[in-house]
Amino acid sequence: MREFISCNQEELFSDCDSGTIQNAIEAAVKDGCRKIVIPRYNLRTDKNEWRISRAIVVPSCMTIVLDNCFMVQETGVFDNMFRNENALLEKKTLETEDHDIALLGVGNVCLSGGVHNGILERTGRKFGFPCGCQVNQMLLWINVRNLRVENLHIEFQRHWAINHIYCRDVKIKNIDFHAIPHVPNMDGIDLRLGCNHFEMENITGRTGDDTIAMTAISGVNERAAAVEGKSSDISHVKIRNVVSDANRMLNVRLLTQDGNQVHDVDIDTIMDTSDYATKHKCNAAIGIGTQGALYVKVCRAKIGDLRQIHAKNVYSRGKSALRFDDGCADSTFTNIKTFNTCFTGLSTVGFGCVLKNITVDGFYHTAMHSDSQRGFVDLYVPTTVVNMPATSGDLCVKNVFANGIEYLCQAEDGLNVRFENCDMNGVAKVCKKLGSSKITVNGEEYQDA
Amino acid sequence: MLEWKIRGYVTPEDFEGSDGEKIQKALDYAKKEDICRVVLKGTYRAEQTITVPDHMHFVLDGATLYGNLQNEIVRNFSLVSERIYLEGKGGKIVGNLYFCHTDHLILENMEIAGDLRMDFCIYPRAEHLAVSGALTLGRGCQGAILQDIRCRRAAISGEDGGYDVIGRDPMIKNILLRDSEIKEGAVLKAAEDCAFLNVQIDGICSEKTCIVVGEKGVALPKEQYQNMTFADLTAPEKVVFLNETEHTSVY
Numbered sequence: 001m002r003e004f005i006s007c008n009q010e011e012l013f014s015d016c017d018s019g020t021i022q023n024a025i026e027a028a029v030k031d032g033c034r035k036i037v038i039p040r041y042n043l044r045t046d047k048n049e050w051r052i053s054r055a056i057v058v059p060s061c062m063t064i065v066l067d068n069c070f071m072v073q074e075t076g077v078f079d080n081m082f083r084n085e086n087a088l089l090e091k092k093t094l095e096t097e098d099h100d101i102a103l104l105g106v107g108n109v110c111l112s113g114g115v116h117n118g119i120l121e122r123t124g125r126k127f128g129f130p131c132g133c134q135v136n137q138m139l140l141w142i143n144v145r146n147l148r149v150e151n152l153h154i155e156f157q158r159h160w161a162i163n164h165i166y167c168r169d170v171k172i173k174n175i176d177f178h179a180i181p182h183v184p185n186m187d188g189i190d191l192r193l194g195c196n197h198f199e200m201e202n203i204t205g206r207t208g209d210d211t212i213a214m215t216a217i218s219g220v221n222e223r224a225a226a227v228e229g230k231s232s233d234i235s236h237v238k239i240r241n242v243v244s245d246a247n248r249m250l251n252v253r254l255l256t257q258d259g260n261q262v263h264d265v266d267i268d269t270i271m272d273t274s275d276y277a278t279k280h281k282c283n284a285a286i287g288i289g290t291q292g293a294l295y296v297k298v299c300r301a302k303i304g305d306l307r308q309i310h311a312k313n314v315y316s317r318g319k320s321a322l323r324f325d326d327g328c329a330d331s332t333f334t335n336i337k338t339f340n341t342c343f344t345g346l347s348t349v350g351f352g353c354v355l356k357n358i359t360v361d362g363f364y365h366t367a368m369h370s371d372s373q374r375g376f377v378d379l380y381v382p383t384t385v386v387n388m389p390a391t392s393g394d395l396c397v398k399n400v401f402a403n404g405i406e407y408l409c410q411a412e413d414g415l416n417v418r419f420e421n422c423d424m425n426g427v428a429k430v431c432k433k434l435g436s437s438k439i440t441v442n443g444e445e446y447q448d449a
Numbered sequence: 450m451l452e453w454k455i456r457g458y459v460t461p462e463d464f465e466g467s468d469g470e471k472i473q474k475a476l477d478y479a480k481k482e483d484i485c486r487v488v489l490k491g492t493y494r495a496e497q498t499i500t501v502p503d504h505m506h507f508v509l510d511g512a513t514l515y516g517n518l519q520n521e522i523v524r525n526f527s528l529v530s531e532r533i534y535l536e537g538k539g540g541k542i543v544g545n546l547y548f549c550h551t552d553h554l555i556l557e558n559m560e561i562a563g564d565l566r567m568d569f570c571i572y573p574r575a576e577h578l579a580v581s582g583a584l585t586l587g588r589g590c591q592g593a594i595l596q597d598i599r600c601r602r603a604a605i606s607g608e609d610g611g612y613d614v615i616g617r618d619p620m621i622k623n624i625l626l627r628d629s630e631i632k633e634g635a636v637l638k639a640a641e642d643c644a645f646l647n648v649q650i651d652g653i654c655s656e657k658t659c660i661v662v663g664e665k666g667v668a669l670p671k672e673q674y675q676n677m678t679f680a681d682l683t684a685p686e687k688v689v690f691l692n693e694t695e696h697t698s699v700y
Contacts, residue, residue: 008455039457040457040483040484040486041457041484067457068457068506107486107506107534107536108485108505108506174574176553176572204572205572241594243592243594243623243625269649271623271625271647271649313649313678315623335680335700337647337676337678337698339647339676364676364698366675366676403695403696
């Protein structure tokens with residue numbers, strides 16, 4: 001048995017790079033080593049690139065080593081770069097689950113979306129692609145167990161760079177993105193229905209949309225990908241060190257609809273690296289919940305469907321640090337720091353939100369309209385710690401240190417906010433609108449004048 | 450040579466000269482021919498500082514290199530080095546490493562018997578290093594992830610090193626230093642024209658004062674040290690503040 005199969009073995013050459021790599025995979029299976037290396041130099045074409053004209057289909061128990069190589073999706077092609085062997089089976093079960101797949105970068109590896117093929121979310125099905133723009137997802141993993149993706153630089157992805165549906169026991173590490181968003185939806189890493197036991201670490205760079213999105217919604221592709229015997233929930237996800245610019249969107253997004261659950265998500269450190277030089281800012285570091293009835297196919301999410309989210313060490317210059325768009329329960333957010341143009345600490349889009357047992361502990365809020373690095377700000381936004389109209393429920397915000405804040409809180413529709421150990425020195429007013437909400441500051445209930 | 454391209458790397462042994470000359474020739478050839486990887490095995494002694502070109506994967510495959518390393522530094526100008534990956538694989542460098550104006554520098558799995566310094570580096574990542582000297586992040590370092598580092602001392606310093614990089618923001622921001630041992634502790638010193646923003650140091654063990662913020666006798670506005678987090682520190686004295694800071698949390 002060999003140590004690995006190289007894609008530069010002449011007997012494996014095909015009429016295209018995808019064919020050659022696929023032949024190498026088959027040879028590795030036959031040999032038993034189940035490991036291939038895609039090197040920098042492409043002997044077949046005498047170039048330092050691998051042009052991918054059709055998806056490389058990866059079977060179970062396969063290690064693919066990308067060795068300092070540059071791989072680019074071919075112009076005019078409508079397919080993934082990598083996907084697992086049973087990803088597109090019509091009927092998916094635990095028996096057809098692919099497993100033990102590793103895609104490992106060595107040295108400086110670059111995966112590029114190349115020239116965009118024009119397929120977008122709003123046009124995919126019109127051009128006869130039943131999966132819509134799923135064909136444009138660079139790495140597509142459906143019904144996979146024990147997957148590793150490490151040490152890659154991904155640029156100009158045509159849609160979501162890495163998409164997972166019904167995957168479990170996944171480790172993603174040291175992934176760097178570069179996307180100047182010339183098309184919408186250039187997400188970094190997506191977890192869709194049925195994903196659990198993920199560990200993601202060191203996710204950096206610039207994505208054209210959410211850097212990490214965990215979205216338990218029953219889209220067409222997700223319903224088609226349903227796996228008998230697997231729960232549709234997203235759960236037990238650990239995220240560490242997200243240092244990214246999400247280009248107007250969210251560094252980390254979590255949402256759900258249709259009774260699917262998202263729970264037990266631990267987020268340790270998000271740093272928003274957008275800056276004034278890019279002239280715009282992220283929506284928020286963490287966005288939780290779905291906006292109103294968006295994405296509903298069966299029923300709206302109810303309180304408790306999205307729960308046990310624990311995030312710490314969040315540094316944001318976005319429109320807000322934390323954005324709650326729908327119900328969230330039993331969750332904590334610790335050490336939240338804003339800077340630059342993050343004028344609102346906690347916000348909501350305003351389509352109706354319910355909070356239950358939410359605690360923010362350690363909130364440091366600085367945003368200055370006079371900041372020379374504020375970049376472009378199109379509307380005047382007063383600086384507020386909590387600005388959540390159309391929200392009800394209970395929120396506790398403790399250990400609050402705020403500079404130059406115009407309002408501590410705007411809540412008018414039944415959100416009860418309890419501020420504990422709140423430094424009032426930098427706060428001009430407690431509340432803008434009280435309505436039916438109850439606000440307590442350092443043990444004293446605020447009364448509207 | 451085609452053989453080297455297919456092999457995927459060059460070695461100093463492919464060239465003639467002293468150890469330092471051979472290594473430099475290997476790096477220059479790997480860059481010129483776009484092979485982009487140099488592998489060292491054995492022991493080498495380089496008298497001149499070795500310059501690592503960008504887009505290079507430099508591997509010490511159990512090797513020991515006596516000598517200093519740096520990138521192609523063109524001070525005061527905007528030429529940037531990109532994607533230098535130094536992989537130790539159990540190897541050791543006896544010397545100093547200096548990287549300036551490098552984007553996406555990665556150092557992993559090596560022992561450095563000397564100092565490691567970075568200035569104006571964007572998105573550097575250093576993990577699983579043993580540094581016998583000092584680890585220094587200088588002006589303009591941003592988006593850094595440093596984890597599992599063992600070093601004698603660490604410094605994050607905004608002091609003017611006598612040069613600057615035109616077009617680069619000198620601010621030190623978005624820095625993570627985590628789960629490391631810093632024997633003599635870390636010193637954080639901003640400057641009048643170089644502020645700190647979003648610096649997190651956590652999971653650190655130290656035999657002395659773990660973190661010192663500021664400099665005795667130098668009083669900067671507190672805005673020069675903004676949004677810092679120090680947590681899970683194990684040391685006789687955890688944090689000493691010699692300057693006011695803004696929105697620092699100590700856990």
